[in-house]
Amino acid sequence: MIGKSTIVWIGVSCAASGILYQTSYKAQEQERELGRLNRAIIAEQEAIQVLKAEWAYLNDPNRLEKLSAEHLLLQPTGALQIATLNDLPNKDPNQTAPYTPIPGRKPGSAKPEAIERAPAPKVTPVPPAPSRRPTEGVILAKYGATR
Numbered sequence: 001m002i003g004k005s006t007i008v009w010i011g012v013s014c015a016a017s018g019i020l021y022q023t024s025y026k027a028q029e030q031e032r033e034l035g036r037l038n039r040a041i042i043a044e045q046e047a048i049q050v051l052k053a054e055w056a057y058l059n060d061p062n063r064l065e066k067l068s069a070e071h072l073l074l075q076p077t078g079a080l081q082i083a084t085l086n087d088l089p090n091k092d093p094n095q096t097a098p099y100t101p102i103p104g105r106k107p108g109s110a111k112p113e114a115i116e117r118a119p120a121p122k123v124t125p126v127p128p129a130p131s132r133r134p135t136e137g138v139i140l141a142k143y144g145a146t147r
Contacts, residue, residue, distance in 0.1 A: 057063070068074070
């Protein structure tokens with residue numbers, strides 16, 4: 001006959017082996033999860049590098065200057081456009097300005113009549129931006145990012 005202590009030891013060893021199996025299974029699952037997270041971190045770091053390279057390309061001063069000259073109607077300030085305080089007429093602050101009516105409005109009228117306006121400048125449509133993928137290699141090579 002099997003003694004009570006033998007049955008207890010068999011039960012303890014079965015419980016210990018079950019706990020050991022469960023623990024090793026959880027450890028393997030945690031290792032898989034850790035590997036997945038490390039791969040995701042590396043993918044995000046690569047994406048950040050690509051975005052930094054693209055940001056550097058988009059903020060390149062030479063490129064921005066070319067785009068502003070191409071798309072904006074602004075011109076550099078000329079020397080004749082700059083005035084000093086000596087160029088302004090002297091005016092007595094206590095003197096009131098004479099009445100000058102607003103162009104296109106009758107005195108006492110609340111509604112302005114039609115005012116002639118200069119025609120609006122012609123706006124050329126901007127072509128859609130190319131997809132990011134074809135230029136990605138050029139951007140990476142130009143600004144030293146690695147994939």
